[in-house]
Amino acid sequence: MANFVVLVVHSDPQILQQIKASLTPLYQHFEICCVKTVRHCKSKLAQYQLNQQAVACLICSPSLLASCEKLGVDEYEGPNKPTVRRILVGEVEDVEALINWLNSSQIHQFIYQNKVEQEILNGVKKQLCHFAISENLPIAQYLQSIEIDNILTNQLIKQNKKLQHGFFDYTRYSDEELSKVVIDSLYYIFEHNDDHHVCRRYSANHLLTQEGNTNDVLWFIASGEVMLKKLNSVGEQQQVTVMRAGSMVGGMSFITGEPAFTTGITLTPTEVIKLDKNKFAEVMKSHQALLAPFTNLLLRNFNRRLQSSISTKLQLEETMLSLDAAHQQLLETEKMAVLGQLIAGVAHELNNPVAAILRGAETLKNKVPHLLANETEVAIRKLGSATLDSAMHLTPMSTALIRQKTKQAQEHFPSQLLAKKAVKMGLDDNDNYQNYCAQNKVDSAALINELDNYYQVGNFLRSIDVCAKRIADLVKGLKHYAGQDTAQAQFVDLRLGIEETLVIFENRLKQFEVIKHYHDIPSVQCHAIELQQVWTNFVANSIDAIGSKGTLTITTRTIDYRGQAGVKICFEDNGPGISGDKINKIFDLNFTTKREGHFGLGIGLTVCQQIIARHHGEINVCSEIGEFTRFEVLLPVANANIKQQRAGQ
Numbered sequence: 001m002a003n004f005v006v007l008v009v010h011s012d013p014q015i016l017q018q019i020k021a022s023l024t025p026l027y028q029h030f031e032i033c034c035v036k037t038v039r040h041c042k043s044k045l046a047q048y049q050l051n052q053q054a055v056a057c058l059i060c061s062p063s064l065l066a067s068c069e070k071l072g073v074d075e076y077e078g079p080n081k082p083t084v085r086r087i088l089v090g091e092v093e094d095v096e097a098l099i100n101w102l103n104s105s106q107i108h109q110f111i112y113q114n115k116v117e118q119e120i121l122n123g124v125k126k127q128l129c130h131f132a133i134s135e136n137l138p139i140a141q142y143l144q145s146i147e148i149d150n151i152l153t154n155q156l157i158k159q160n161k162k163l164q165h166g167f168f169d170y171t172r173y174s175d176e177e178l179s180k181v182v183i184d185s186l187y188y189i190f191e192h193n194d195d196h197h198v199c200r201r202y203s204a205n206h207l208l209t210q211e212g213n214t215n216d217v218l219w220f221i222a223s224g225e226v227m228l229k230k231l232n233s234v235g236e237q238q239q240v241t242v243m244r245a246g247s248m249v250g251g252m253s254f255i256t257g258e259p260a261f262t263t264g265i266t267l268t269p270t271e272v273i274k275l276d277k278n279k280f281a282e283v284m285k286s287h288q289a290l291l292a293p294f295t296n297l298l299l300r301n302f303n304r305r306l307q308s309s310i311s312t313k314l315q316l317e318e319t320m321l322s323l324d325a326a327h328q329q330l331l332e333t334e335k336m337a338v339l340g341q342l343i344a345g346v347a348h349e350l351n352n353p354v355a356a357i358l359r360g361a362e363t364l365k366n367k368v369p370h371l372l373a374n375e376t377e378v379a380i381r382k383l384g385s386a387t388l389d390s391a392m393h394l395t396p397m398s399t400a401l402i403r404q405k406t407k408q409a410q411e412h413f414p415s416q417l418l419a420k421k422a423v424k425m426g427l428d429d430n431d432n433y434q435n436y437c438a439q440n441k442v443d444s445a446a447l448i449n450e451l452d453n454y455y456q457v458g459n460f461l462r463s464i465d466v467c468a469k470r471i472a473d474l475v476k477g478l479k480h481y482a483g484q485d486t487a488q489a490q491f492v493d494l495r496l497g498i499e500e501t502l503v504i505f506e507n508r509l510k511q512f513e514v515i516k517h518y519h520d521i522p523s524v525q526c527h528a529i530e531l532q533q534v535w536t537n538f539v540a541n542s543i544d545a546i547g548s549k550g551t552l553t554i555t556t557r558t559i560d561y562r563g564q565a566g567v568k569i570c571f572e573d574n575g576p577g578i579s580g581d582k583i584n585k586i587f588d589l590n591f592t593t594k595r596e597g598h599f600g601l602g603i604g605l606t607v608c609q610q611i612i613a614r615h616h617g618e619i620n621v622c623s624e625i626g627e628f629t630r631f632e633v634l635l636p637v638a639n640a641n642i643k644q645q646r647a648g649q
Contacts, residue, residue: 002031004056004131005048006124009041009064010034015089015113019059022120030056030128038064056131057124061090065107083134085127089113089120175300179246181293183220186273189287196279201271208249208264208272215253215260217276221245224270228262242267251301254280255372295369302368306361313354320350352505352536353467360460360467367457376450379440383433384454390426391458392465397424398518418448425455463503470500470532489642491523494531494569495556501535508543509552517555521567525639526615534608534619538571538631541605545575545629561617565637572630578623586621615639 006023010016013036020034031053035041048055065088086107092098101107108127111119173181190198202224209215211230219226223245229237240262243249253260254277275283284291371384397405406420409428413419419428427433427448437444495518502514542552555570578586587609612619617635 001051002029002053004029004054004128005031005033006057006059006128007041007044007055008032008034009036009038009058009060010089011036011061011063012113015116018116019089019120022117023124025121026124026128055084057085057087057127059087059089059120059124062088062092063090065101083131085131087111087120087123087127089116173296176246178293178297178300179220182290182297183222183246183273185287185290185293186220186275186283187222189283189290190273198274198279199271200274201269202266204266204268204270206266206270208266209253209260209262211261211263212259214257215250217250217274218254218280219249219264220273220275221247221249222271222273224272225267226264226270227267228264230262237263248297248301251298252305255298255368291373295373298372299365299369302365306365309357309361313358316350316354350471352540353470356467356503356505357464360464363460364457367453367460370453371457380447380450384451387425387427387451388454388458388461391455392462398516399514400517413448414444418445421448421452425451427451459503466500466503470529489525489527489639491525492528493523494521494526494528494567497528497532498535498554498556498569501532501539505539505543509539511549512543512546513551515551515553517553517557519555519557521556521558522565522637524567524635524637525642526635527642530611531615534611534633535569535571537605537608542571542573542575542629546573547575550574559634561634561636567635567637569633569635570630572628574628577625577627577629578621579625583621583623587619615642 006026008016008019008023010019016034016036020032023032026032033044035044045055065086086109088098088101088107088110090113092110098110102110108130109123111123187199199222208217208219208226221243226243226247226249228240228243228249230240232238243264249264250260252258284294376384402420402423405423405428406416409423410416410419412428413422422428425448437447502509539552542550551574553570553572555568555572557568559566559568561567587605609619612633612635615635616639617633620632620634621630622632623629
């Protein structure tokens with residue numbers, strides 16, 4: 001059964017017979033249906049809908065076109081249905097009406113009924129080609145089946161290339177089909193020009209990639225199997241997965257330039273296509289049509305990693321549910337209440353970094369294909385790489401400092417918005433950027449927007465790294481609580497921990513104005529991860545209290561604390577505030593002010609108070625209904641006794 005139909009509706013039996021006979025060459029690939037009446041036409045359309053066949057071309061008389069709605073063709077064409085090509089066959093007395101039909105695309109071609117035998121076949125072929133292109137069908141296959149003339153073929157292929165200039169829709173292809181497209185294309189490219197032995201065959205136990213080593217090669221597996229291994233914590237190699245025909249090996253390290261994450265070894269005799277970076281660039285430059293399917297294939301490989309992250313998240317969610325269930329059970333036993341609170345606290349704290357990791361992975365999935373597909377000059381790629389690296393190493397700047405540097409840099413950039421972007425990316429005093437602009441005639445707006453893509457990728461890589469460390473430190477914190485480990489208090493800049501916390505909430509803070517008044521403060525002797533838990537609770541509570549748009553102001557300053565050097569950290573939001581009868585209870589266990597539908601165990605601020613007390617500090621809160629809520633943390637700079645106090649718990 002053919003997927004596509006040429007439907008002929010005409011009341012003249014002689015014309016109907018002429019059309020049917022003329023279209024005989026198309027029977028192999030298209031169903032040709034000829035009917036005399038509207039009733040038969042509707043019956044056929046219902047049958048095609050049931051069989052999931054599409055009408056590609058409609059041939060009818062002017063009288064039937066005038067009452068097209070009675071045919072049911074427009075009804076058949078839904079928002080996701082293909083656009084039917086229409087040919088009118090007959091005599092037209094009203095030439096102006098015919099011109100209007102053609103101009104408004106009600107019809108695509110007109111053929112006089114006395115020229116049916118001479119013109120109908122070529123006319124239908126032409127319309128079928130336009131249909132194939134408009135629906136992104138495999139054009140080469142249809143052109144071959146239609147056997148259209150060379151002039152029109154070249155014209156349509158040229159049009160098809162314009163359509164493919166954007167990101168071609170390869171969602172119809174399965175992973176196996178898309179891999180076959182790329183690998184078959186590469187074999188075709190190197191079939192008679194393989195001086196560098198790109199196409200290779202290896203025996204079993206051949207090493208492709210080595211964990212920890214630089215990898216400059218992208219491997220396409222045409223046949224055979226490759227095992228990926230990774231060293232575990234005790235130095236033994238463990239099997240990660242087995243890659244089979246159609247897979248890529250070394251993709252991430254090849255693209256990022258980082259050391260290989262795993263070791264790849266052939267399990268069986270394996271045929272591969274080996275592309276180093278020079279050969280890869282040469283292929284993509286000389287065969288641009290391959291860029292779209294390759295990018296899709298690479299994106300799908302990255303997506304597998306995303307799916308693995310999602311699986312990990314689901315496992316974590318199951319663990320969180322188990323922890324919550326354990327919490328409820330343990331709270332029923334008075335002597336286990338503290339441990340129950342701890343378990344619930346860990347589940348509560350895992351939620352934000354896990355969500356941030358998934359958001360970062362989603363952003364990378366969208367941004368990486370753009371960076372791969374963008375053919376920019378080497379100098380810009382180097383600037384982009386430096387911008388990406390800069391974004392991965394956070395340098396906190398207050399809102400006032402950003403505003404000041406933006407004002408200073410504005411004369412060098414087309415607009416204030418671009419100047420602000422450049423300041424955040426560190427381009428306002430970047431010698432490489434300034435030298436490049438001085439030596440080249442550049443569009444500053446386009447260049448900064450392009451570098452912003454690299455900046456965002458680096459920013460989210462940093463976010464993922466911060467969150468992963470956050471989860472690891474939570475596990476380490478569990479050992480501390482259980483007395484299995486001793487923690488050394490260290491002198492740290494608290495502003496760095498606050499910035500890392502803001503990174504975790506980056507997505508949820510998009511609708512907020514975050515104002516940072518970072519005054520110079522000395523490093524504080526503390527357990528930074530515990531204090532980060534305090535900042536996390538403050539930010540999360542502000543977001544939940546405000547709900548949508550709002551302002552969060554963070555201030556750091558030095559103070560005299562109990563006769564010695566100290567610091568004060570303030571988090572203030574312009575939310576609805578907390579009433580006087582509740583503000584004295586917010587540090588009580590199981591008390592929560594969160595709105596209905598928001599997750600709140602009533603333990604967050606209790607834990608915060610315990611952490612600050614353990615650091616010999618104070619935590620205060622003040623609020624006015626409809627105005628603001630402000631949390632203040634006061635801490636001494638020197639805190640040598642924290643370790644002993646923790647060890648004694």
